[in-house]
Amino acid sequence: MADKASIAAAALILLDEQGLAELSMRHLATALGVKASAIYWHYPNKTALLAAVSDAILSDAPALPTGGWGLAVRSWMEQLRAVLLAHTDAAELVSAALASGLTTVDPTTAPRAVLQAAGWSELDARWSAAAMARFVLGHVAAEQARKRLIVAAVLPSNTDPLDTAGFRHGVRLLLAGTANVLP
Amino acid sequence: MADKASIAAAALILLDEQGLAELSMRHLATALGVKASAIYWHYPNKTALLAAVSDAILSDAPALPTGGWGLAVRSWMEQLRAVLLAHTDAAELVSAALASGLTTVDPTTAPRAVLQAAGWSELDARWSAAAMARFVLGHVAAEQARKRLIVAAVLPSNTDPLDTAGFRHGVRLLLAGTANVLP
């Protein structure tokens, strides 16, 4: 019951069911049938554990379609959003994990390669992909934060969010901008 | 020594000097010469306090220049970044505070008005401004997270970050994209 991968998997299940606020070392240990201190034999600290959870979430993204950088990059953004929306509070967790510098899966790897193959410089590709990833993470974080407020009953559930329309607008903006900052 | 505004001001000073991780109710109370429980007479909880700190930070943004929506929106992004960089961990604090729904200062108010005046619909203006704010907050959060790692000596300080060049690239992308999604 106790290798690094199965601990991260249990943490992801706990995240899905209870949210980031309930993902404590003690709750996770209880879910694993173990004491909290046992986790520290496998991970040096909670930050490293959350980095592993982030890696697990981001590894679920499928490969990008061929057929032009525009389609590939748009698909990447849509799939990244889908992968984040599939797990409670995932955007907040992944943002923090990426900032910690302990992750091994970088969500911008694929679009950077696509943009470089389409002729942009390494720096331009990196910066454009970073801007896009920031938009997706920020957008989904806002979506999931509002979902938390609705679950906590501080917001009514009937307010039409238009989340997907706003997301598509941002995607369009970033693609049009990329096309206009020519390689 | 104890109205809401002066408590928020003391919290901002503590943030600047020690960072978000050290901004606890107990540390803040000590800085105010008071016990932690005293703060709860003025603010219902820490989230509300941090929302007031976010408002204080964002209130420092100067007015936008006239002379075309492009210049105004670019200036807004540059000034928002400057205001966030002026306070330790401000991007992370402001992101969390905006997500809490307890803030009163919305950083996108000015650019939304600019874009609407330039002919975009209310929804288009809102979505574009939101995409831009997400980029700025995400970019500065990454800058300040790296600064934390450097201070903690987990990263060397000599790695040239190119933060400003990457920021300008994103600004150019978003402006070009906005211009191409015509009103």
Added chain:
DNA sequence: ACCTGAACACCGTTCAAGT
């Protein structure tokens, strides 16, 4: 190799009681 027990140094928050 892997886990427990027990502690350390913290948190945010509540609330009766003081002034």
Added chain:
DNA sequence: ACCTGAACACCGTTCAAGT
């Protein structure tokens, strides 16, 4: 009106000791 004292219910983390 404003604050203290004291507690409650948690945290992440360490480390000797067990098996």
